[in-house]
Amino acid sequence: MLKELYIKNLAVIKEAVIPLTGRLNIFTGETGAGKSILINGINAVLGHRCSKEIVRTGCSKAVITALFTELSEEVCNRLSELGISHDDNEITVTREISADGGSIARINGRTSSASVLREIGGMMINIHGQHDNQILLDSERHMGILDNFGGDMRLLESYRESFRKLQQTARRLGELRTQEKSRIERKRYLDEVISDIGELELEAGEDEVLEREYNTAKNSEQTVFSLKSAVQAISGDNTANDMIASAERELSAFTDDYDAVAQLYDRLSAVEIELSDIASELEKLADSAELDGQRTEYLRNRLDSINRIKRKYMADSAELVKLYEDSCNELSQIESGDSEIHSLAEEREELLRIVTEQAKELFEYRETVAERFVNRVSEELEFLNMQGVVIAVSHKKGKLTVNGMDTVEFLISANRGEEPKPISKIASGGELSRIMLALKSVIADRDSIDTMIFDEIDTGVSGRAAQKIGIKLREIGKVRQVICVTHLSQIAVMADNHLMIEKKIVGDRTETNVTQLDFSGRTAEIARIMGGENPESLVVKAAENELRKAAEI
Numbered sequence: 001m002l003k004e005l006y007i008k009n010l011a012v013i014k015e016a017v018i019p020l021t022g023r024l025n026i027f028t029g030e031t032g033a034g035k036s037i038l039i040n041g042i043n044a045v046l047g048h049r050c051s052k053e054i055v056r057t058g059c060s061k062a063v064i065t066a067l068f069t070e071l072s073e074e075v076c077n078r079l080s081e082l083g084i085s086h087d088d089n090e091i092t093v094t095r096e097i098s099a100d101g102g103s104i105a106r107i108n109g110r111t112s113s114a115s116v117l118r119e120i121g122g123m124m125i126n127i128h129g130q131h132d133n134q135i136l137l138d139s140e141r142h143m144g145i146l147d148n149f150g151g152d153m154r155l156l157e158s159y160r161e162s163f164r165k166l167q168q169t170a171r172r173l174g175e176l177r178t179q180e181k182s183r184i185e186r187k188r189y190l191d192e193v194i195s196d197i198g199e200l201e202l203e204a205g206e207d208e209v210l211e212r213e214y215n216t217a218k219n220s221e222q223t224v225f226s227l228k229s230a231v232q233a234i235s236g237d238n239t240a241n242d243m244i245a246s247a248e249r250e251l252s253a254f255t256d257d258y259d260a261v262a263q264l265y266d267r268l269s270a271v272e273i274e275l276s277d278i279a280s281e282l283e284k285l286a287d288s289a290e291l292d293g294q295r296t297e298y299l300r301n302r303l304d305s306i307n308r309i310k311r312k313y314m315a316d317s318a319e320l321v322k323l324y325e326d327s328c329n330e331l332s333q334i335e336s337g338d339s340e341i342h343s344l345a346e347e348r349e350e351l352l353r354i355v356t357e358q359a360k361e362l363f364e365y366r367e368t369v370a371e372r373f374v375n376r377v378s379e380e381l382e383f384l385n386m387q388g389v390v391i392a393v394s395h396k397k398g399k400l401t402v403n404g405m406d407t408v409e410f411l412i413s414a415n416r417g418e419e420p421k422p423i424s425k426i427a428s429g430g431e432l433s434r435i436m437l438a439l440k441s442v443i444a445d446r447d448s449i450d451t452m453i454f455d456e457i458d459t460g461v462s463g464r465a466a467q468k469i470g471i472k473l474r475e476i477g478k479v480r481q482v483i484c485v486t487h488l489s490q491i492a493v494m495a496d497n498h499l500m501i502e503k504k505i506v507g508d509r510t511e512t513n514v515t516q517l518d519f520s521g522r523t524a525e526i527a528r529i530m531g532g533e534n535p536e537s538l539v540v541k542a543a544e545n546e547l548r549k550a551a552e553i
Helices: 035-045 073-081 114-124 130-137 139-150 154-200 206-235 240-252 259-289 293-313 317-383 429-446 463-477 519-531 537-552
Strands: 002-010 013-019 024-028 061-068 091-098 103-107 110-112 125-128 390-401 404-413 451-455 481-485 497-506 509-516
Touching (some): 013 035, 035 091, 035 125, 035 451, 073 114, 206 240, 206 293, 206 317, 293 317, 317 429, 317 463, 429 463, 497 519
Parallel strands (some): 125 451, 451 481
Antiparallel strands (some): 390 404, 497 509
């Protein structure tokens, strides 16, 4: 709770130390005395935006320090997460606003940010002013109020967890299906790569090995051809041996008569024998050098196939092997993506079924909560002197959202017998204030926020209704710290801690003081509210009686 508030140089407040209790704290004072400044100061220390104009004229800065005690477990846990000490479950929060427009925030003397102040402050204090009545005018906020009243968030949390899973699954499925067209094109390309290279069963460097073997095969083939051509030239038809034999036959008739012819004939016979020997040797060489023609043809075709794929993909054999492996891996991923689409589609259908069932269960739960809510708020409204007002909850089924399949809107009828209509079209300012108070009253014991501040909760009310508001504020003060600014005596008399905001002229400057009132001081202040300045003794007596009666309530 907010134990103490220190303010220095804030507008007309030169310096003030404001003690607060854990129950109902009431601030009163004349119009213009500075009650709104007090709320501005609390807003500043809670990290809200503030203008340099609130710095007291002639001062360099304004300082607001708040002491919070008896921190909730939720607040302590968050402070621990932020690395902020909170010994004895206490912290001091300070906001300095410079006249030049800058500001500094501190928690326990350690510099912090305004956003951290807003976060921590929002967990400790709830300020309700007239603008907060907009919550009632905004039907989208009504479901949160209803759930807060119900108190059991397990169904909603379970539903939201399933709904988030459904969203994530649907989002991933959508992404995969969006990518599906490009994936199909890519898959076609990869299939072609794998088919082209896979059919070759290629190994890195194989083309170079085959090229060398083929070149050798081509040379051997030419050698065999030449050797056999030489043999044919020597011993074939109309070749060297035939011509030599013909020459021998022509000379054989003259060998006996001419020694010279005989010598030449002998030489021709020797040449014929030599040529026959050469042909024989050549045939042996050709037989030994001749290769398998099928192997040569295989090498030629294999190299043609490899070179065609190399040209197509502009890569050597090693790069082709890597391209094949990478394509296989990528295709596997794409096919697993196809499998993922199928799996996700099934998962989405199952999650949709679960979410729909949970939404129906949540709807039924809210239906029972709405009935209890109407009964409780109706009781509070009747107590707050709004007996003719009928409140209802319009609860319908709609599309699935993060909050369920429900649409919730609060309706009221200002007069019995009239059809309830949306609050935004019916309620007056005073009615809104009392309806909001009724709502806060029914959820007070379920709210984790320790301090509730009501600014101008009494707008548009008076008499008996004002007294009922005061009683209700005191009731809330039994379970929560309540701080209220009012100008009505019926509310002020209910205070457990009454503080008066008073404006005075000191020298040539206006100053606002905040004074904690005892019974005598309270009597005088209540009498002033009831009868104006310098009230008659009867008014003072009436004020004293009202205070005593309030103490007995």
